[in-house]
Amino acid sequence: EDQVTQSPEALRLQEGESSSLNCSYTVSGLRGLFWYRQDPGKGPEFLFTLYSAGEEKEKERLKATLTKKESFLHITAPKPEDSATYLCAVQAGWGQAGTALIFGKGTTLSVSS
């Protein structure tokens, strides 16, 4: 069964204190791994898509990396506005079917000043 597990469930950081969020996955035929940010009461906001092991993408203070079994979202020198829930999702399978995303439960990040 395709599965996505994120850790930790919650993370509290001081402003400027860098850290990493983990997403481990078990899928049959990975088409892509996605990172989203979700603010309370809002829909997921797209951050990154990674396709193959070794791939890295960056956006401001965020950097996503991918291995064959897991992905990391590194947050460098976070600010209070980075506080949100970060969701990891995978897309598995091939063809027209298999476009659905399978989400993890997310990591809720709180950054205090």
Place this chain on the structure above:
Amino acid sequence: EPEVTQTPSHQVTQMGQEVILRCVPISNHLYFYWYRQILGQKVEFLVSFYNNEISEKSEIFDDQFSVERPDGSNFTLKIRSTKLEDSAMYFCASRWTAEKLFFGSGTQLSVL
């Protein structure tokens, strides 16, 4: 930046009633989706829609659910006879390429 628009933002209904959740996907997108998120749980896939037909659906999407694209801009999710366990945030999403899936802000459905 273009966005996926969902209405209403909140919907309260009585158990057994029919509800229709409405979405306006981004205008040049071709693939449309409904997901839901029960409070405190994962975002879950319900259904995908392409070329005016369902391309994939989950076990959650049973005979009580249906989707429709009645015109060139709207995409709707209908629940025929709501149950208490249908209470959730429902997200519409759309995409043009496989790389980015854009989500709306959701409709919070409360079934009493």
